[in-house]
Amino acid sequence: MNTIAKWLGRGWLAGGYAFLYFPIAVLVAFSFNSERHGMEWRGFSLVWYGELLKDAELLAGFALSLKIAVAAASASVVLGALAAFVLDRYQRFRGRTLFAGMVNAPLVMPEVIIGVSLLLMLVSCQRLFGFPQRGSATIWLGHVLLGMAYACVVVQSRLRELNKSLEEAAMDLGCRPSQVFLLVVLPNISQALASAWLLTFTLSLDDVVLSAFLSGPGASTMPIIIFSRARLGLDPRVNAVAALTVAAVSLCVIGGSYLMARSGRRQGRE
Amino acid sequence: MNFLRRLHAAAASGRRTVIGIPYLWLLLTFLLPFLIVARISVSDSEGEDPLGSIVSYADGLLSLKIRLANYLFIFNDELYLYTYASSIKYALITTVLCLLAGYPFAYFIARARTAARPALLMLVMLPFWTSFLLRIYAWKGILDNQGIVNHLLLRLGWIDAPLPLMHTEFSLLIGMVYAYLPFMILPLYANLAKQDLRLIEAATDLGATPWQAFWRVTVPLSRSGIIAGAMLVFIPAIGEYVIPELLGGPRTLMIGHVLWDEFFTNNDWPMASAVTVVVVLLILVPMTMFNQYQAAQAQRSKA
Numbered sequence: 001m002n003t004i005a006k007w008l009g010r011g012w013l014a015g016g017y018a019f020l021y022f023p024i025a026v027l028v029a030f031s032f033n034s035e036r037h038g039m040e041w042r043g044f045s046l047v048w049y050g051e052l053l054k055d056a057e058l059l060a061g062f063a064l065s066l067k068i069a070v071a072a073a074s075a076s077v078v079l080g081a082l083a084a085f086v087l088d089r090y091q092r093f094r095g096r097t098l099f100a101g102m103v104n105a106p107l108v109m110p111e112v113i114i115g116v117s118l119l120l121m122l123v124s125c126q127r128l129f130g131f132p133q134r135g136s137a138t139i140w141l142g143h144v145l146l147g148m149a150y151a152c153v154v155v156q157s158r159l160r161e162l163n164k165s166l167e168e169a170a171m172d173l174g175c176r177p178s179q180v181f182l183l184v185v186l187p188n189i190s191q192a193l194a195s196a197w198l199l200t201f202t203l204s205l206d207d208v209v210l211s212a213f214l215s216g217p218g219a220s221t222m223p224i225i226i227f228s229r230a231r232l233g234l235d236p237r238v239n240a241v242a243a244l245t246v247a248a249v250s251l252c253v254i255g256g257s258y259l260m261a262r263s264g265r266r267q268g269r270e
Numbered sequence: 271m272n273f274l275r276r277l278h279a280a281a282a283s284g285r286r287t288v289i290g291i292p293y294l295w296l297l298l299t300f301l302l303p304f305l306i307v308a309r310i311s312v313s314d315s316e317g318e319d320p321l322g323s324i325v326s327y328a329d330g331l332l333s334l335k336i337r338l339a340n341y342l343f344i345f346n347d348e349l350y351l352y353t354y355a356s357s358i359k360y361a362l363i364t365t366v367l368c369l370l371a372g373y374p375f376a377y378f379i380a381r382a383r384t385a386a387r388p389a390l391l392m393l394v395m396l397p398f399w400t401s402f403l404l405r406i407y408a409w410k411g412i413l414d415n416q417g418i419v420n421h422l423l424l425r426l427g428w429i430d431a432p433l434p435l436m437h438t439e440f441s442l443l444i445g446m447v448y449a450y451l452p453f454m455i456l457p458l459y460a461n462l463a464k465q466d467l468r469l470i471e472a473a474t475d476l477g478a479t480p481w482q483a484f485w486r487v488t489v490p491l492s493r494s495g496i497i498a499g500a501m502l503v504f505i506p507a508i509g510e511y512v513i514p515e516l517l518g519g520p521r522t523l524m525i526g527h528v529l530w531d532e533f534f535t536n537n538d539w540p541m542a543s544a545v546t547v548v549v550v551l552l553i554l555v556p557m558t559m560f561n562q563y564q565a566a567q568a569q570r571s572k573a
Binding site: 010013039100103104109116206238249 | 398539557
């Protein structure tokens with residue numbers, strides 16, 4: 001590349017990353033601001049972290065979000081891995097096209113559409129059978145539907161690059177299909193399963209639209225609370241939540257890349 | 271006994287179980303809700319139970335009752351048409367802006383040093399892991415009348431009164447582009463990184479300038495990446511709810527808001543269903559294109 005292109009490239013990337021990270025930096029910086037109204041810098045303070053600890057509504061919402069996210073991520077990974085396995089191994093069965101379409105659709109389908117149709121099914125169900133009540137279980141249902149699609153993509157891409165001769169060897173040595181899955185396939189996709197779990201966990205923890213459609217009285221997840229406050233105006237406590245999220249994510253990223261580097265090194269040694 | 275044997279046979283054919291579990295789950299939580307929505311959309315807005323049967327049999331006459339009134343209403347009402355049009359308009363503008371900003375972004379990452387690429391790509395994906403809601407909220411803090419930009423400009427004395435940046439098309443589009451840019455970059459990168467650079471060399475040897483080589487070799491070859499990126503941005507953008515709600519204003523109405531209102535404020539299930547069905551029909555075309563692209567991609571990676 002000639003020099004102009006090189007500098008254009010550097011400039012574009014710098015500008016692009018600045019655009020992507022500027023809002024996050026703003027949230028973190030202003031979580032330490034002592035001003036209550038608006039975003040003018042008035043000096044360093046930890047007051048909003050203290051306020052956050054006193055905010056019972058938000059803390060309860062966080063606990064509920066965590067519970068739903070753990071349950072949703074676990075179910076999503078199981079279902080998503082099954083779906084990925086089906087799509088990767090069974091090239092022809094009746095209704096495969098429909099199946100593939102249904103797995104992938106939630107990835108692009110606007111969330112309002114998924115939300116409103118699940119909601120209408122649930123309220124119809126409730127009218128006919130008196131059950132289920134809207135609440136954390138119905139939020140979980142929506143999150144699993146969405147999470148499954150993401151988990152499936154992650155696991156599918158790992159399955160695709162898996163060396164099939166390993167499985168054939170296991171079969172030749174007398175393994176039953178279930179043993180092949182447990183002893184050969186599962187250990188090989190464990191990393192993909194872990195990243196799929198983390199991804200669906202974050203998705204669920206973060207989801208507003210599905211949660212808002214599917215929640216019932218008393219089941220307000222953290223994003224629902226934040227969303228309703230954000231609609232009203234600026235709330236410095238939300239900045240503190242954001243800063244803590246960024247801290248948690250950074251820790252995970254650093255920890256994760258450390259673990260990956262270590263296991264990479266170990267594999268290199270063997 | 272017979273039942274037990276059959277149960278046993280079913281369990282033995284693990285394949286059927288493996289396919290059956292996710293299949294059944296998707297049928298129940300994905301397809302069934304849509305069928306119910308379609309069903310409710312043709313029932314009466316007032317009176318009559320929206321779940322009542324549409325097929326009835328009386329006096330030896332089988333009758334199928336379908337009310338298209340909700341649909342007629344949508345197509346005759348200016349508000350609905352206007353909202354659909356503006357949803358499509360904002361989704362289109364977002365897609366174009368994402369493409370304009372994202373193509374060079376993806377291109378320069380793909381042409382960076384091999385060692386630097388994973389880190390650069392990681393930096394694009396990292397914001398995904400911090401809350402989408404909080405990142406959109408951040409723009410409110412930046413653009414609000416009480417926000418950073420206005421405070422800064424007032425302090426500098428460049429303006430006397432806060433600029434009305436929030437609740438405008440401008441703030442809406444910034445939020446949309448911000449949220450969807452990575453969805454454009456990732457498929458484009460995947461495509462551009464795979465391109466054979468010898469083709470560029472060949473073009474240059476044949477006398478093309480770098481600019482010509484870019485427009486006549488690189489861009490045409492990246493067509494499938496452009497399509498994938500555009501679909502990944504355009505389809506969800508049509509139904510976006512959170513961003514217009516937080517950053518948009520009364521003049522930037524989008525369909526997600528109308529849907530929400532029909533259900534929660536007006537309590538009109540049939541109307542909400544009809545609005546949903548029309549949105550689904552709207553995105554069905556780009557959706558099929560996307561699915562076909564994915565199938566082609568899977569085929570290619572297998573080959």
